[in-house]
Amino acid sequence: MTAVWFGLVLLCLLMYVVLDGYDLGVGIATLFERDPRHRHEMLETVALAWDGNETWLVLLGVSLWAGFPAAFGTILPHACVPLTLMLFALIVRGVAVEMASQRPPAPWWERAFGIGSLVAALAQGAAAGSLAENFTVGGGLGWYSALTAVSVAVGYLALGYAFTKWKASGALRFRAGRHGIVATIAAAGLASACLGAVEATAAPLNLGSPVRIAGFIGLLAFAVVGLVLAVATLRPASRRDGLPLCGLAIGVVAIALAVVTARYPVLAPPSLTADNAVSPSGTMQFLAVGVGLNVPLVLFYSWYAHYAFRGVRRTTPEAHHAAPMGEH
Amino acid sequence: MAPVFWGFRAMFYGALLMFGTVFYATILRFRRRLWSAKKFHRWLMWMTPVGILAILGGWVTAETGRQPWIVFGYLRTSAAVSNLAPGEVLFSVLGFCLIYAVMLIAYIGYIVHTLRIGPERDHPDFRSDPPDHPQPALDGRDVSVETVGAQAGVR
Numbered sequence: 001m002t003a004v005w006f007g008l009v010l011l012c013l014l015m016y017v018v019l020d021g022y023d024l025g026v027g028i029a030t031l032f033e034r035d036p037r038h039r040h041e042m043l044e045t046v047a048l049a050w051d052g053n054e055t056w057l058v059l060l061g062v063s064l065w066a067g068f069p070a071a072f073g074t075i076l077p078h079a080c081v082p083l084t085l086m087l088f089a090l091i092v093r094g095v096a097v098e099m100a101s102q103r104p105p106a107p108w109w110e111r112a113f114g115i116g117s118l119v120a121a122l123a124q125g126a127a128a129g130s131l132a133e134n135f136t137v138g139g140g141l142g143w144y145s146a147l148t149a150v151s152v153a154v155g156y157l158a159l160g161y162a163f164t165k166w167k168a169s170g171a172l173r174f175r176a177g178r179h180g181i182v183a184t185i186a187a188a189g190l191a192s193a194c195l196g197a198v199e200a201t202a203a204p205l206n207l208g209s210p211v212r213i214a215g216f217i218g219l220l221a222f223a224v225v226g227l228v229l230a231v232a233t234l235r236p237a238s239r240r241d242g243l244p245l246c247g248l249a250i251g252v253v254a255i256a257l258a259v260v261t262a263r264y265p266v267l268a269p270p271s272l273t274a275d276n277a278v279s280p281s282g283t284m285q286f287l288a289v290g291v292g293l294n295v296p297l298v299l300f301y302s303w304y305a306h307y308a309f310r311g312v313r314r315t316t317p318e319a320h321h322a323a324p325m326g327e328h
Numbered sequence: 329m330a331p332v333f334w335g336f337r338a339m340f341y342g343a344l345l346m347f348g349t350v351f352y353a354t355i356l357r358f359r360r361r362l363w364s365a366k367k368f369h370r371w372l373m374w375m376t377p378v379g380i381l382a383i384l385g386g387w388v389t390a391e392t393g394r395q396p397w398i399v400f401g402y403l404r405t406s407a408a409v410s411n412l413a414p415g416e417v418l419f420s421v422l423g424f425c426l427i428y429a430v431m432l433i434a435y436i437g438y439i440v441h442t443l444r445i446g447p448e449r450d451h452p453d454f455r456s457d458p459p460d461h462p463q464p465a466l467d468g469r470d471v472s473v474e475t476v477g478a479q480a481g482v483r
Binding site: 073076077080081084085088091092095099102103 | 410411412416419420423424427431434435438441
């Protein structure tokens with residue numbers, strides 16, 4: 001049961017990072033986009049599914065709370081400041097998407113969307129990095145959290161450009177591809193820096209057994225393959241516009257699983273493990289039914305939202321100005 | 329005891345008011361007078377905040393009535409409280425107040441903007457150029473259920 005719940009928490013986390021990662025990334029990318037028409041187009045591509053993507057965060061919170069209450073009770077107060085900041089940023093950003101989409105032109109809301117996305121990404125990265133620090137009440141965040149914050153933001157930016165290249169056409173697609181390559185390479189460098197620096201934190205990697213070493217190296221090799229695929233297909237000349245996002249998703253998932261392989265079963269330093277953070281078995285079985293019924297549902301609508309809007313946006317300037325208000 | 333007492337009454341009488349309103353609306357609908365009942369429309373306008381007030385009342389009743397327990401009979405609130413520094417709590421409370429205040433202002437601005445446009449924009453017969461003989465969107469005649477369904481389908 002512990003393994004099932006651990007897998008469930010991990011599934012929610014990875015689905016969230018990949019799905020909301022791309023829409024937060026598109027938000028960050030709008031901050032670097034000078035053309036207001038392109039900015040609005042980028043916003044509209046994520047306005048369709050961003051709220052569905054964020055349900056994975058809710059499911060992550062619920063499954064962590066239900067499955068590992070001790071971890072939930074330790075990690076949330078420890079990472080209180082970045083997580084609260086993330087919540088603020090997600091609130092502002094969610095309102096900004098709808099406002100900018102319902103009542104264009106709304107340059108201020110679009111700016112709020114970009115800044116909210118950036119702050120949410122940085123805060124998530126800082127919260128993840130704070131898991132590698134000693135848990136003290138009211139302690140500030142250290143240098144490792146700063147490093148992971150930047151890494152997560154750049155990683156999301158790469159996902160955002162990959163998504164934009166997939167969904168946009170013309171000059172926007174071209175530029176997203178070129179910027180995406182830079183962001184992917186930067187994210188890969190920062191991820192390596194995080195993995196290298198984790199030895200100096202309170203949560204060093206445990207590579208004590210051959211199985212762990214093999215798993216860790218194998219998954220990292222997988223991540224490299226994914227990232228190379230992403231860089232190769234992000235080139236504007238490549239017509240395979242769906243592959244960059246796949247490649248990046250492979251990279252992100254493989255890196256996360258590599259870290260989990262090297263850390264399992266410790267959830268938080270120094271010694272909070274999955275086994276001693278787990279709920280009583282009766283609670284787990286009861287909640288497994290509730291959460292278990294929700295996971296297929298959320299998986300289905302996450303898939304359906306992207307399937308229903310699987311096409312590519314082709315907007316001409318005329319069509320943009322004639323677009324009716326409140327078009328969804 | 330005061331919060332529990334008044335919270336419960338806000339919830340209970342709010343629920344009665346809402347049930348009564350819906351019941352009366354159903355009667356009006358079957359008598360085909362719902363669309364033209366002006367006084368009832370005015371009443372509905374004043375009923376708008378009742379749902380929220382009832383929710384708040386119920387919530388206050390549940391939370392204050394359960395004290396000092398957080399899980400009745402199992403866990404006391406004093407044992408369940410998070411281990412947070414005062415500054416962190418202050419940050420989150422002030423932050424939420426500030427952000428929700430800003431969002432409320434933005435929301436009211438948007439609602440006022442939408443009200444100024446009026447419901448005609450989403451009417452199936454709406455044309456952006458002003459017609460020679462402007463028609464009111466709600467002309468006071470009650471319509472059959474089929475027409476209502478068709479209009480709802482358009483929106």
